[in-house]
Amino acid sequence: MYRMLEIDLSTGETKVKDISGLFSKFIGGTGVLTYLALRELSSQLDPLSPQAPIFLGIGPFNSYFPSASKTVAIFKSPLTGDLGESHAGGRLAMAIFASGFHVVKITGKAEKPLYLSIDNEKVNLVPCRSLWGRSALSVERILREKEDNRKGKKSILRIGPAGERLSPIASVTVDSSRHFGRLGLGAIFGSKNLKAVVISGNRYETIQNKKDYLSLYNELFKDLAYSENTYKYRDLGTSANVLPLSKINSLPTRNFSQGFFESAERISGEYFAENFLAQQISCAHCPIGCIHIATLRELFADPHMYKTIKVSYDHELIYSVGSNLSIANAADVLKLLQFIERQGWDAISIGVVLAWATEAFQRGVISISDTGGLALSFGDSQTYLKVLEKIASGENEFYKDLEKGVYHCAQKYGAQDLAMHFNKNEAPGYMTGPDAFVGYAVGVRHSHLDCAGYSIDQKFLGRQQDIEKEVKMMYEESLWRMVTNSLVTCLFARGSYTPNVVEKGLRLLGYDVDLQWLTKTSRIIHGMKYLLKEKLGFDFEKLELPSKLTKIYTGRGMMSTVDFKERVKVYAKLVSQDMYLAKEALNQQL
């Protein structure tokens, strides 16, 4: 049985619902949450109002199979006003499963700061006024100790001060350096006076058909732990991309001015591994171990007083506060990242904002009186650290604006052509060509994770373009991710979770499915997402390519608006068929 726990922070009331029916129709994870969100999110809903719901959900594979380690969060994004969807690892999926639920829905608003404690069915709203204002890192230390009397493994979600300030680029940090990073879930926590969620339990499920289960489990485990499919993630991690991307003009540098970063070698995955990598760690029940933890030892007083910080890094972070700010010093990248971790901003978004501010300053759109005397320069990490401090302290209007996202800033101050966002979401770290950019624009969450266009671009490097074929590839990748994001497996495990494996796994868990059903369901989920997006104001025709990107060389050469629009149109056409399918399915549902 799949159950949903509903919690109203205003009243403290809780409800438990059996949602097994939804799981059999929409698999779980993103499929089920999209269905639930479609009924509750509207264009009128203020995402920071008490009524705005937060859905956290896992799927049928979580805890059953290795690297099914992700939890999906769905909400209305305070950054874009559109669908907010973000996925996080850590121990959360395991803990939600152990609490006996598959979906947790949070609504309402607490009168004063509190944290939500879930231990099996036991739900407590615990006042925590003294935790308000504390960093995302310190809150975890405190709560892990405070809640240590519980027996089951805990997962701890919390916001830093950025979320309390309702910054729409605030993230929710999960356990050790995992995040619901994108699209502003942190601000929603803040708006509800919800500082943290601690969840654990000791519920379990009994294995049916052990022989077949073990045989599939072992096949997956071997592949995930030892095969080439995951080698890259275990070894250097995603930061293995830094050098190769720079070589093909695809590593965003100085606010997407070029794709070649002359100092890429000094912030490469190889450089970090050799000089800073302390160890790899993993999410619960994932043998890959992709989380790269760096240590940075710093002299803070002569002659021999040292401190050591630990902070995780990966490609996106190295791009956003490294190459895109022209910072060629790996230690400085780590220092900026630690500050960002403590405040609880999405690292991609805040990096893109800093890059925009720098270029806008250099163009004269931002003045020295805006910055309070700071001259913003690419590569000047000391000044960037000061800027982050000023944003954190809310020093003046300009700094307060910076944490509202790059779209907001460009609307207010100008230099809109320099604002690297797609549908108001700050751009991720690949400028490989049209498929990357179109992917950010058309994707359900405007992220590189929707359809991995950057990877399709690389397949077409140096080849004749084929718009229909490329867009079809993006679409098909996006569809398959509807399935894996419903299970919910990690994207790094996608090489192991092939359609046949997924079918076998679902059948073992009692789903009556075949490959055809999977395809159809993926299209229905995909369609539901766009129905929801449309309801919230999303329109393919309004999508734009930041105009700066038409003037620079990407991995695949120059971009043109015409080409961009053409690809969007092809994608929109494919999506419209899915929306039709989804409508049909929803009608039957009623």
Added chain:
Amino acid sequence: MKRKLVVKDRERCIGCYSCMYACTRSWHNIIGIEKSAMRVKNYPGIEGAFSVRVCQACIDPECAEACPTGALKPSKRGYGVDLEKEKCIHCMKCVRACSANALQWDEETRMPLPCLHCGICVMYCPTNVLEMQEVMINVQNA
């Protein structure tokens, strides 16, 4: 030669809990980790610091000595302990007596979870933290 479970190289642990899933799955036929006889502990705020607690395979076990009913007894295999569930009175004295803090407790049944040194956890450790080691038992103790 008999073998026991030991932690060979703690610092290699990535905290994936595959060991605990394997133990729970194999001996209880369930999905979860809370019935595992060994435990990977993590510490607040220290990214990547794990402590791996496994039964010490004592020849003269403190847990068995503390058991008032003889439910937990030194195992016939010569090291570690066996549990006779019917005799357990759920007093938890065994868990408190284990000076290595390694004996795990089943919250649901309110009984200890003695390790049988089967080695299933070792098989699923992707980074070779765990190992089965030969046990040398003095004939007098056997």
